[in-house]
Amino acid sequence: MPGSRQIERRLTAISRSGLSMPARQALVDQQIRPDSTVLDYGCGRGGDVRLLRRMDFAATGWDPYYFPDSAPERADAVLVTYVLNVIEDPVERRETLSRAWELARSVLVVSTRLVWERGKVTGDQFADGVVTSRKTFQHLFETRELRDLVQEVTGVRCVSAAPGVVYAFRDDTARIALLARKIVPDADWLASDSTTSAIASVVDFTERRGRQPRLEEMPAPLSELLGALPASELQRLVRRSADPVKVSEGARRTTLNTLLFLAVELFHGRGPFGGLPLPVQLDVRSCFSSYLEACKRADRLLLKLRDDAYVRDAMRASQVGKLTPTALYVHRRAVERLPTVLRLYEHCAAIAAGRPESWTVLKLLHQGRSAGWLDYPDFDSDPHPRLHTSYSVEMRTLETTHLSHAASGDRPLLHRKQEFLAPDDPDAAKYRRLTEAEVRAGLYDRPHLIGTELGWEAELVRCGRLLRGHRLVRRPAAVMPGTA
Template sequence: MQERVIARQRTAIGRGDLSMPVRQSLRDGILQSDLSVLDFGCGRGQDVERLRRMGFQSKGWDPHFSPETDLDVNQIVLLNYVLNVIENPAERQQTLASAWALTSRVLVVACRLKWELSSINGVTSGDGLVTSRNTFQHFYSPGELRKLVDEVTGTRCVSPTPGVVYAFRRDEDRFAYLARGAIADFEWSDSEDYASAVSELIAFTERRGRPPLFEEIPAGLLPILGTLSRRSMLEVIQKGASPERVAEGFKRSTLDTLLYLGTSIFSGRAALRDLPLTVQADIKHCFRSYREACARADRLLAKIRDDSYVRGAMRNSPGKLTATALYVHRRATPKMPVVLRLYEYCGFVAAGRPDGWNILKLDHRGRRVSWSSYPSFDSDPHPTLDWTYGVEMTSLDSSFQRFGDRSNRPLLHRKEEFLDHADPHHGKYLRLTEAEVRAGLYQNPSIIGLEDGWKTELQRCGVSLRGHRLVKQR
């Protein structure tokens, strides 16, 4: 019997926009216009063409559509949705190794995930499915994909979002990427005169709690500042900066640095000289030594395992605290205590943070991080759950559930409880909740968590919603 030949080229689909992993790489600063890009297994080459139109030095190779492209080393190599369609596990590893050999900076790997299985009809074959179009698909779990890339490249990889993995050639590039996620960057504004340039120096100092290094000042500001010496610059900043804001910035930089060093245990703690220059400056300014900074970060990391400490932090955090977990809106997460920020960031480093989330859940019975999406949180008085993605921190197993296509979806009440009190929408949501309580809508809490039960209570109480206002039914 003749062996069936899989038509891999049929998986190359047309897209109306950049693919998800390319968009993610742009957001993360992985793709930069001054770096050469090779899309290895580019399919019809739509990402390549769109990147060119955006000013990137991009080219694509594909065994079916673009076999004539020269395969030489590029700074960035994309291997997007290629490993899925290869039916031979050994060939998958070889393809991944070939892509790794072609990059001098970063390899971006993206694959389809197991929770997409329900969207595919096919016949089981090997470790995947053969579809009716005679194509093959192997679906990965986020952990399986990351482990594969780790083993083949021999590096500690990073997963920015489920289904995407970055493998960096140089440790300093990986440390710099992780620092961007943990330490808030300062966005310099354009300056046309000396006064505005000095204002930017002062704003940086108030934000970071320290004056900028010469290397941190944008090249465009240096000619304006002229021959201002370091001593003179410090005197100008000291005269103009608010001591209270500088103290707040110092505290913020200290906590951000502890957050970064705490999570570095997952990706390998570097020598001080290998850290990004900005992180080195923060450590030298906020701590007596690098050793002290690492020791404090380790103590903070150990506190995540302390149930009573975590619950205490949750009681002092924005968000809704229940018997099992803390729920926090995305806008309020910067106000969480640093141990909870570290808790969430560990989940991100372990399994990737999904795009489009707006409600964070941190369990205090056990250790689990979940990100959920309520797309209409601000526009709908009782938004419904679209999906949730979570990772068990003890096993690093991740799971995904979709609710958006169900007929009776979970929904939220008391939206103000998920926000910080300073949030501009907090008052509006609170007034709605108070009106709903007066109307008796929360008398049966066991049934209002789903759409059907909530509609039943609205009818029982003779009220309806107009935006964030409760009105009586005629």
């Protein structure tokens, strides 16, 4: 162990009233499931364990200080939550990670604090981190550093689930299934309590997916209702009931989603056809002449992502988003409407460095490859929402940048909100009317002044205007002394 300082690791453990961010992320990504066991390795005071048990998950915890009595037992999912960053010895960090990996039957979920939190950690430099006045230690990780460490120790490809959260899988098919869920939407099935309603659910699936489902990919209650119906009869009923236009549109959407998934899978390491989730296998068979043809088309799509001219043309052709001289900005609600190569751009960045939990606007540079997720928490309620945080990844180096504007008195803000949305977004017309009123009032005559709060407020005063929600009104004349 470097140096001779006494480090009090136990003091970094905190009491939790809600699940930690990594545990929430694992739940969202279905890495913690009702039928799985969970071990929180280095659980501190055991907050996540208690909360998971309250949610009826089979969770246990082990900690060398707070819960040292029983040896940790193997579990389907093992969480190592903010443990590695409090260990001052790099060798011990790797040993801890290795022991946790040995205990994981299915998935290891590793999370650490990141370098952008340096401002929250005060103390003296020690080894490769900081010792605080409470004698606790913090090594703040780079996003890529954490991913590389987990991959080196486990020897498997990892997925960055969120900034500072990495998954390592025992079975590569589980990694591929996660990628598929993030890209190809899971089927939504209409509620069914009779054969007639079950057939309607299959028709709905066929219109949205562009193909009829197989019995084995249906929910159990639905397959039981339809199990006695001959396959040929079900096919006939669906063909008679389904809207051909919707089926055709569903097939086009499924084709693009499948290409997107296969391209992301190549970016992250492609497996055999048999390792794909069953619905994706069926999509491939429905939309392509062969798996080889689908892979070739996906490979070409990934190559196009490296072509600056092609990416810029895709941004110009996009029916959604605001294009500036350097980047395309798109609201979260409109991202799925982007051209497929631009959706691939965002997914590759997210898989490499993690997509943040909270974000509102996606930023894609067309000069170089850098993706950013910008958080405007009040986008819908504030006529000119203020930027709270931004997180970006430079895709060639995988270097990440995080900026917080929460404490700033002059935050960047947005104008022309409708330009970030799809033209048919329910709120676009309201935002467009406000923009037109602001243009008429002269508020955009000096665009170099209005990019931040103070400049925008000064222009509102200059033009004699106030905002009432998403309406622009005249500012009342000031009452001069002696004129009352």
